[in-house]
Amino acid sequence: MNTNRWWQRTTTCIIPAFLILFLLLTACSIPGGIGSGGGTPTQASHTSASATQPDPAKNDTCPDLSGYPTAGVDCYTPYQFRVAYGVEALMQKGFTGKGQTIVDIVSFGSPTLQQDMDAFDQQFGLPPIKIQIMNPLGSKPFDPSNKDMTGWAGETTIDVQIIHAIAPDAGIVVLTSPVSETEGTVGLPQFRQLEQYALDHHLGSIVSQSWGASEVTLRDAAGQQEIHKWDTFFQKATMQQGMTFLSSSGDNGATDYTDLQATKLSSTATTSFPADEPWVTSVGGTSMIRNGTTIQEKVWNSNGGGSGGGFSDFFTAPAFQKALPASVQSLLKNRRGVPDVAGDADPLTGMVSYQDGT
Template identity: 55%
Template sequence: MTAFIRRYVALLLLALLLTACSSTGLTQSVDGGTPTATTATHGPGFQTKPILQCPGILADYQGCITPYALRKAYDVESLTNQGFTGKGQTVVVIVSFGSPTLQQDLDTFSKQFGLPSTRLQILSPLGTVPFNNQDKDMVGWAIETTLDVQIIHALAPEANIVVMTSPVSETQGTQGLPEFMKLEQYAVDHKLGQIFSQSWAASEATLTDEAGQKLIQSYADFYKRATLEHNWTILTGSGDQGATDYADLKSTQLVGRRNVTFPADVPWVTAVGGTTLQRTGTTYSEQAWTGSGGGFSTFFAQPDYQRNLTQSGGKRGLPDIAASADPASGMAFYYNKNWSLAGGTSASTPLWAGLIAVANQIAGKPLGFINPKLYQLAQGANAQQNFRDITLGNNSNRSTMGGITVNVEGFQAGPGWDAVTGLGTPKAPSLLRNLAAATQ
């Protein structure tokens, strides 16, 4: 799928959501109002307090989740209280164009939720193009960049964040991918961080030609070196079209069969799927989000760490893991004077990037390639200590696009690994400590 279409769909869903909720008073624009400063000390190193109410008119919508609530949902807050906030770690975000209001939006977000101020590092080694507020693609990327940064900051409040922007939009096929690879190579060469958070994807169906196959092999070789030789962890969303994705370069039609996305399909990448997170009082529950990309690659063989997946047919299965991604129950984020809800695997990916920053801090060094460790920690009795196994829901896609209706039978969430939510969602204290211990 294209980066733009994914973000546009998420925004469309949000617009429909707010319209559907008009009976509860959600009829005006989502205006942020005056941010609320906080003073209570809640954890070492910064000021915050338990905030469960979202700002503006989102306060009336039960599905809205605050940073504190998101940390509580995965028990990250207990680590935050112990000073494990991602301090000393750096997450690198790869995007097209970026956002001209990125820093001030983050400042407002931080003030609203009592998070520490963070000065972003924004790098554009390939150059920039003027930002056009009338260009839906650019605006889509700006929103994507904003929610990526704010979710990372919510989960790892003292981690450093580097945003690397490309002057070319990544869409489908090879469009924009050479530029992204140059940015990633620059980040590795210049030792800018140890974690990549990537909320972009291209359908495997658009990469079957010679140019596409050559490029994905170059990516796979680079990712192998980055993870094994330079100890980077690479996190990528598994897509938002369930068990299929786009069929054409303009993202106007869906593939009428099961199909997965690149680069989530690369064995050296940790593919992140999505769930629907629900809060009832102080308790949280999850089920598979129907949009969670998942299935089996036609490009890559089954890696060793997935050798126990008998249903794979010898192919790379994805996703590996999952987290909150349903835009109907997303975290509040602030962009250009408005509050919105984060959604898609574009939201679950930076969530996991924040978690890995915390795990790196616990370990005192970068974890690097985490996939084999994740699968080891999901085996036997230890699985229940480390993962919340998601057993409800599926990622079937029955929809109409471009006048064509597709009915793609997806995968069912179930015990153990599945092609909707992978190994499940994190039980952060145990999982992150065990990941850290596995690197010693």
């Protein structure tokens, strides 16, 4: 029997710059709740609806969520999300992600990823896609009783469904690690290997990083050595190969964890890596709230979480932040400030997602 689950980590990545707001967002998940249930990603053509039949791709009604008590109270369909952020009009002009591929870096992945995507596409009239799933570092058998694995499965599913909803003609590659990224350096070397693999094999030009480690847990010598390796990688990949990297700014507001088990929050303000990286676009979270026929946004700071944000202790302000007004400079104090952009990340106001298969 499927159970309702929420994943509080924020997620994902997108095509032209105007789409980055949608990546690395948390969505309201519906396990086995809507629709029916290795190679190069394919982008099938979307069949236009007839004049007498509504286009399912413009569905502005969420499925019945009454049977899912943990689902969001104000969920949005992919079409509503695209309209809210002005993406639908751009799609009508041909900005659909065609010709681009996004690489999603995760631990473990999800055993029902393709099945869930197929059901999601059918429900919302999106073009079918074949997700390319690769595990160049090896894999672990999926254990449905392991909360860490099921959490990553949910994160992975949310990532790819939001990417496909906003950029339906883009390819998607999921690279999985057999090591769970937690805090400190745990899992970071493996993720760096995956990103280098994506670079060496030209898998895509955009990388989604729905994960992060608190700066507090990376202050020791091992942490600083790992940060240096990542910084060198990000700089070369960006400057020499034109890669775009995106990262969620975190779910713990102005603080973050102090221990490798992620059980204790710091009593002082801190940020997380890789969102603090100057070569990475940091994506924060908002709550998107309906007010009659209009939609308003505010900083996400409710329902047990909040958008990460603050000033890095590791990195100085990059050139693009030094060009900001003096009032902002007085806050930065020559520190890298995060996030750079933001979009809906509140679990109770997110985009509806299909999880867990049947």
